[in-house]
Amino acid sequence: MSQRQPRVALRVDWPQCTARGLCAELLPERIHVDPWGYPHVLGEVPPELLQRAREAAQACPRRALHLVEHRAS
Amino acid sequence: MTQPRSALATPRPALEVMIAPGPLLLSTVGRGPELAVHEAQWGPLPALSTQALVELTAAAELRGRGGAGFPFARKLTTVLANRRLGRAPVIVVNAAEGEPASAKDTALILTAPHLVLDGAVLAARALGAREIHVMTPTERPGSGTAVTAALAERRQRGGERVTWRHHEVGARFVSGQAQAVLEHIAGRVGLPVTAWVPEAVRGVRGRPTLLSNAETYAQVAALCHVGLSEYAAVGQDSSLGTTLLTVNRMTDDRLIERYPLVVEVPTGAPLSTVLDAEDLRSPVLLGGFHGTWARPGQLAGARVSRPDVEARGLALGAGVVAPYAGSCPEGVTATIVDYLAGESAGRCGPCVNGLPALARAMTGLVADPGRSGPARGEVERFCGLVAGRGACTHPDGVVRLVRSLLTLMDAPEGWDQL
Structure with missing residues (x-):
């Protein structure tokens, strides 16, 4: 808790995404699939899931999943 | 389809x-x-x-x-x-x-x-x-x-x-x-x-x-x-300058008037400078096809200013003011949603799949407008599935329109009781 980590969220590059579904398999805690197979991303990524979120983003064959700075809406 | x-x-x-x-x-x-x-x-x-x-x-x-x-x-x-x-x-x-x-x-x-x-x-x-x-x-x-x-x-x-x-x-x-x-x-x-x-x-x-x-x-x-x-002096009621509006009267036969009217009004002027009493007794689609339905009476005393319109839970958007002189706002909205579904750029999955599904659900809602009917549930479900999920705000605009229709249908002082 000594250093403030930047808050991170997952963002989909929608025109790139073709519903391959790897992200939802790799990070089911934060990514669900909609009825058409496209990812439904839930809010902020907690620190304990950060490493796996990175792996999910890297695993996307379409490079459509990005880690971005979380902006509170 | x-x-x-x-x-x-x-x-x-x-x-x-x-x-x-x-x-x-x-x-x-x-x-x-x-x-x-x-x-x-x-x-x-x-x-x-x-x-x-x-x-x-x-x-x-x-x-x-x-x-x-x-x-x-x-x-x-x-x-x-x-x-x-x-x-x-x-x-x-x-x-x-x-x-x-x-x-x-x-x-x-x-x-x-x-x-x-x-x-x-x-x-x-x-x-x-x-x-x-x-x-x-x-x-x-x-x-x-x-x-x-x-x-x-x-x-x-x-x-x-x-x-x-x-x-x-x-x-x-x-x-x-x-x-x-x-x-x-x-x-x-x-x-x-x-x-x-x-x-x-x-x-x-x-x-x-x-x-x-x-x-x-x-x-x-x-x-x-x-x-x-x-x-600043041109504006009224503590607003500054002017606002351009497009007044487009919709009927069951046409969504775009043959000769829509473009007017420049002082910002803050009463909306009744461009709408007559008959218009104000009808539902009015504010802000165009990505806009929000105002129910009859909701615009009484309204002014052409962002704060005034927003305080009523509505948005002026790019200034389209479209009174609807017909008997079925559900039907008109379903028609608009069907059109907007076809206007998707076809690039984002939730929009490509979700908007046609929402358009079909809207057709169901026209046939079965009950508040607790299955059609209503489908419409709400697809709104939730497309909102905020696309490269542009096209899905969000469609959802804003549909949700404002649901609010219009739920209004206790429904337009058809007037």
Whole structure:
């Protein structure tokens, strides 16, 4: 808790995404699939899931999943 | 599931527009769009420093008129903060007006193109930009012709030290969206892509880009020409300046009136200056096809100002005011949603799949409008599935329209009881 980590969220590059579904398999805690197979991303990524979120983003064959700075809406 | 669309289901912009003379932007209506008329009315372009333009537009509380209403002065300061050596800003004038129910940018381009172009030149000088792009829609060819003629006049006059580029963008609803316009300028297909940073930070060729709606530039020019006190004095009820509105009366037979009316009203003026008692007893679609339904009576005493309209839970958007004189707002909304589903750029999965599903659910809702019926549940489910999930705000705009219809249907003082 000594250093403030930047808050991170997952963002989909929608025109790139073709519903391959790897992200939802790799990070089911934060990514669900909609009825058409496209990812439904839930809010902020907690620190304990950060490493796996990175792996999910890297695993996307379409490079459509990005880690971005979380902006509170 | 492709069905032939009826004329009703495929609204196209009106071919002719009625344009009423107005206090500022539309003050030369009836006298012609020529440069000589413009200069006789407004005089030479004032020279404003960067700081002066930022302060003036901030003091005038000027916001973008494309629908989102972003404060113009803040956009200017973002562009300024991202200037670098060799990365001079670029100006984009967006008159693409993809919303078929809106005609105010077209009206401006047809009657006062030089006021719009003046605003762009003022911004270019203040920001140190040398390149101005002007976007008009292929579907409204009169706009393109008017811009071509106006630019020829300015080139002949000379002395402007800017490079003008005129583009005609595609006919889709989403073609006028900011990222789609930037894609078009970049020589790619003019459809929305994901924006990772705002165009004011990185836009045309990676340069900070001031992209604003045509009316916004005309407002900037009018403000700079007449000065803050005169500009402010035009407004009413503590609002400043003017607002362009498109009044488009919808019936069960047509979504776009044959001759929609474009009017310039003092900001803060009563909405009843453009709507009669009959209109105010009907549901009114505010802000166009991405807009919100006002139920009968909800606009009583309303003023043409963002704060007033927002306090009623509505939005003025790009200024479309569309009273509906029919008996089935569900049906009209279903027709609009079906049209909007077909206007998807086809790039984002939730939009491609979700909007047609939402359109089908809307057809179900027309047949079974019960509040607790299965059709209602389907409509709400698909709204939840498409909201916020796309490169542009097209799905969000459709959801806003549908949810406002549900609110209209639920209103205790329902329109059909009046």
